[in-house]
Amino acid sequence: MDAPSDVPASRTPDLTVLGGGLAGSEAAWQAAERGLRVRLVEMRPVRTTGAHRTDRLAELVCSNSLGSALPDRAPGILMAELRRMDSLLLRCASDCAVAAGGALAVDRDRFAAAVTAAVGSHPGIELVRGEAVRIPEGPCVVATGPLTSPALAASLAELTGERHLYFFDAIAPVVDGDSIDRTVAFQASRYDRGATEEGDYINCPFTSGEYEAFIDALLAAERIPLKGFEQAIDGGVRAGEGTYFEGCLPIEVLASRGRESLAFGPMRPVGLRDPRTGRRPHAVLQLRREDAAGERYNLVGFQTNLRHAEQDRVFRMIPGLARATFARHGEMHRNTFVNAPRILEPTLQMRARPDVFLAGQLTGVEGYLGNIATGLIAGCNAARIASGAPPLVWPAETMTGALVAAITGADPAYFQPVKASLGILPPLADPPRGKRERAAAYAARAAAALGALLASGPA
Numbered sequence: 001m002d003a004p005s006d007v008p009a010s011r012t013p014d015l016t017v018l019g020g021g022l023a024g025s026e027a028a029w030q031a032a033e034r035g036l037r038v039r040l041v042e043m044r045p046v047r048t049t050g051a052h053r054t055d056r057l058a059e060l061v062c063s064n065s066l067g068s069a070l071p072d073r074a075p076g077i078l079m080a081e082l083r084r085m086d087s088l089l090l091r092c093a094s095d096c097a098v099a100a101g102g103a104l105a106v107d108r109d110r111f112a113a114a115v116t117a118a119v120g121s122h123p124g125i126e127l128v129r130g131e132a133v134r135i136p137e138g139p140c141v142v143a144t145g146p147l148t149s150p151a152l153a154a155s156l157a158e159l160t161g162e163r164h165l166y167f168f169d170a171i172a173p174v175v176d177g178d179s180i181d182r183t184v185a186f187q188a189s190r191y192d193r194g195a196t197e198e199g200d201y202i203n204c205p206f207t208s209g210e211y212e213a214f215i216d217a218l219l220a221a222e223r224i225p226l227k228g229f230e231q232a233i234d235g236g237v238r239a240g241e242g243t244y245f246e247g248c249l250p251i252e253v254l255a256s257r258g259r260e261s262l263a264f265g266p267m268r269p270v271g272l273r274d275p276r277t278g279r280r281p282h283a284v285l286q287l288r289r290e291d292a293a294g295e296r297y298n299l300v301g302f303q304t305n306l307r308h309a310e311q312d313r314v315f316r317m318i319p320g321l322a323r324a325t326f327a328r329h330g331e332m333h334r335n336t337f338v339n340a341p342r343i344l345e346p347t348l349q350m351r352a353r354p355d356v357f358l359a360g361q362l363t364g365v366e367g368y369l370g371n372i373a374t375g376l377i378a379g380c381n382a383a384r385i386a387s388g389a390p391p392l393v394w395p396a397e398t399m400t401g402a403l404v405a406a407i408t409g410a411d412p413a414y415f416q417p418v419k420a421s422l423g424i425l426p427p428l429a430d431p432p433r434g435k436r437e438r439a440a441a442y443a444a445r446a447a448a449a450l451g452a453l454l455a456s457g458p459a
């Protein structure tokens with residue numbers, strides 16, 4: 001790393017953390033809490049990523065939801081683990097929660113402000129603003145995320161001996177709350193299972209005729225040409241449909257796979273009744289609060305790469321959004337991750353340089369919570385090595401350990417990013433018959449495994 005020119009060089013840190021996103025902020029905090037002098041290098045606002053909008057640490061660039069908080073769901077299990085391991089980011093998220101049914105969603109501005117305040121005022125952390133262009137000498141956590149700057153990506157590629165992998169994700173638009181027509185759109189949670197009495201989501205109901213017209217317009221709408229996009233961000237990596245991340249497909253791509261795929265996917269109407277008709281709509285777009293005041297709403301599952309003017313035109317065909325104003329349009333972005341099974345140990349150390357840890361989306365872990373968890377592991381293990389203790393491998397029965405096992409134990413020839421799910425946990429010895437009972441058994445086993453790890457000494 002070159003010390004950014006406008007920042008005075010200070011004493012040598014015990015650990016350098018590159019990237020002040022979800023993973024880097026958590027890693028820096030965990031290491032500093034264990035007594036290390038940490039230098040956290042974040043390139044914003046000196047250089048931005050194209051997706052981030054502020055200079056704050058831990059800025060969430062797309063959805064404001066961290067996933068289901070129910071104790072027997074995969075994100076819920078991970079949340080419980082992060083809470084027990086005293087994750088700073090989970091604590092900030094809980095403090096900044098907005099109503100979102102069974103999910104933990106946050107006011108993104110308050111969340112990022114809370115993390116920035118906590119990390120920025122920690123006496124063991126020196127926050128440096130500037131782009132790291134090389135992996136530095138000495139202990140380091142690299143957590144520069146899916147939009148790692150090209151210079152650092154090249155340095156990482158050199159160190160790993162691998163070409164970076166790229167693929168393409170898309171983000172959903174956000175509309176202003178006061179531009180939603182509430183005589184058409186109605187407030188409700190699916191099956192009335194929400195945190196608030198009136199319902200946590202605003203729902204835009206489609207008749208089958210409205211749905212057909214919408215699909216026609218969506219399929220015919222002009223997209224941002226991929227080639228220009230690729231050249232703009234990384235010099236021409238080819239992106240056919242196969243290079244999208246399946247969990248985050250643009251709706252126009254999903255719709256092109258079958259006219260009803262949206263009605264069975266992000267627009268499924270189950271558990272909802274239109275109060276105007278008393279009937280279940282043919283399809284529904286749900287709008288989720290972006291902030292506690294309800295000034296902005298996210299179009300749930302509506303990631304898109306349509307031209308902005310086309311988004312204005314096509315999305316205003318959605319019942320309830322005829323006069324919608326867009327606080328943010330949907331966009332596509334690059335994702336960057338290394339071939340984890342080839343280059344990483346289950347401690348998140350690089351095989352080629354054991355004093356370098358990777359954390360966050362760069363490792364191939366998907367999802368906000370998973371990225372926070374890898375930051376926690378890296379910060380904790382960096383501190384252990386500094387004190388002469390061996391780094392820890394989290395038990396595979398925990399969701400934290402299962403994520404790391406899934407990325408480091410994958411087949412390197414077919415490596416794809418991994419998200420928290422019950423399916424990555426080792427099978428139960430004696431699985432109960434019912435789905436819910438099985439999920440509860442996984443959750444109980446994960447809690448016991450983490451309890452045993454924490455009881456074995458300070459992590």
Ligand SMILES: Cc1cc2nc3c(=O)[nH]c(=O)nc-3n(C[C@H](O)[C@H](O)[C@H](O)COP(=O)(O)OP(=O)(O)OC[C@H]3O[C@@H](n4cnc5c(N)ncnc54)[C@H](O)[C@@H]3O)c2cc1C
Binds near residue numbers: 131
């Ligand atoms: C547009 C977009 C939409 C996404 N939508 C979702 C979503 O809805 N849900 C979800 O779970 N995940 C989503 N993701 C993935 C999301 O980025 C991760 O889940 C999470 O933010 C990754 O955490 P991270 O710490 O690895 O990276 P980030 O949170 O991106 O943090 C990396 C940080 O490193 C900084 N940085 C980069 N290069 C350098 C450098 N050379 N020197 C210094 N600093 C540097 C960046 O400015 C950034 O602050 C999305 C990603 C993008 C880009």
